[in-house]
Amino acid sequence: MTRSTDHPTTLRVHQYLGLQPGPRLIVLGAVHGNETCGTQALHSVIEALDRGHLTLLRGQLTLVPVTNPLAYRGHAREGERNLNRKLVPPAIPQDFEDRVARVLCPLLQAHEVLLDLHSFHTAGAPFVMVGPHDNQGLLEPFAHAQAEAALAAALGPALVVEGWLETYAHGVERRRAHPVTVARAAPDPQFGVGTTEYMRACGGYGVTLECGQHGDPQAPVVARLAVLRTLRLLGMVGMAEEMPEDGEVGGGAAPTPTPHTVMCLFDVIDCEHAGDHFSREWASFDPVRAGEVLGHRDDGRPVVSEVDGWIVFPNPRAQVGQEWFYLARASDRVL
Structure with missing residues (x-):
């Protein structure tokens, strides 16, 4: 595919390196360009860090407010294709998202924990998507289910969803056998691999947080609190008194435990x-x-x-x- 000359040529990354060793966390916004709550939340967190209202005490924090700048510029879910499907670093990029993947995949490999911030198009409550139980299977082998569950539980939303990649693979098999959809079917189950699945394949763990409906003014609030709660869970930050609305996320009391529906x-x-x-x-x-x-x-x-x-x-x-x-x-x- 020929690259348009007016496509974005960079991926802007904000990185903070603590002087003490600790977890390596990466947070993504706008993997889909019309899902802007994560972008807004990360800009707020960056401002808090730069103003000294939030202090990184240890570890490595990487924030990518706009992961797909082409889609974001067009306020569309995709630029030339869905970045969050079959995410791999291609040897020869065929489209804009391939070029993003060549930068994004090594970035994910360099971290241990991922929080990916999204929103959805229909009405509904925020929810967290987690990976499989620990297993040594062929589809999605995994060894950090306990840590991932703890992260999901800390973010705030009461709804937690599992089973994505296995169900997606089931859908691929059904499409292959269907005369109407076979021409449009994804070629293999790995087409369902997005940011969190890639992170698990690299030995780390991560969750997708769906923060609310597109445009919901509460969605950036959900996203921002989730970032702060993740940082607190991992013991990475200290927080100044200038952030009273988030005091429960800093050095004070932990959030009230949430009864979860899984x-x-x-x-x-x-x-x-x-x-x-x-x-x-x-x-x-x-x-x-x-x-x-x-x-x-x-x-x-x-x-x-x-x-x-x-x-x-x-x-x-x-x-x-x-x-x-x-x-x-x-x-x-x-x-």
């Missing part, structure tokens, strides 16, 4: 025709009952939930071959 994604349903439509306006984490009609195919066939659970990531604007919605059920994981 759910596991287990199925993904694709849009098969432009006429597919939902039975009503769904929001992520709306509860569904076994046998409940969630939508209809273009020819009138109902699409029903097979179990009691929740609908997740409903996308009424999904294109043919794209994920229409996910289904989740209760998880046995305890944070």
Whole structure:
């Protein structure tokens, strides 16, 4: 693909290096360009650090407010493709996101912990996405589930979602077998690898925090508090009294423990025709009952939930071959 001459040519990174050894944390905003809550939050944290209201005591802190500058400039989810799919450092970049990946992937490799800040297009409560239990499987081997769960529990939101990559891989297999969507199907399960999956593959751990709906004025607040709580959990910062609204995140009392609801994604349903439509306006984490009609195919066939659970990531604007919605059920994981 020919590179446009007016594309951004740099990735701006803010890095703070403590004089005492400690964790290496990286925080990303605007991996998708229309998800700006993380950008706003990180600019606020940078200002607090630069003004001395927040002090890095140890370790390495790297902040990337705008991870996809092309998408961000266009206020779009993607520049030339979705940066958060099949994230690898390509030998020969084919598009803008490939060029970002060649810089971003080594940056992730140099850290131990990742917090990736996102938002979503439909209404719903903030939630955290975590990886698998510790395992030595082929899809997503992992050895830091306990540390990752502790991070997820500290961020604030009560909803925690697991099962992303396994469910995505299941969707890939289904698309390969479907005559309508096979032409648009992702070529392999690794297409589901984004920032956190790449981080785990490099030996670290990380979570995705979905801070709220795009444009929700509370979403940057959720994102900012999550950054501060992560820094506190890792013992990396001290905080001045000039930040009273965040006093509970500094050297004072810890936040009140949150009772968490942990759910596991287990199925993904694709849009098969432009006429597919939902039975009503769904929001992520709306509860569904076994046998409940969630939508209809273009020819009138109902699409029903097979179990009691929740609908997740409903996308009424999904294109043919794209994920229409996910289904989740209760998880046995305890944070």
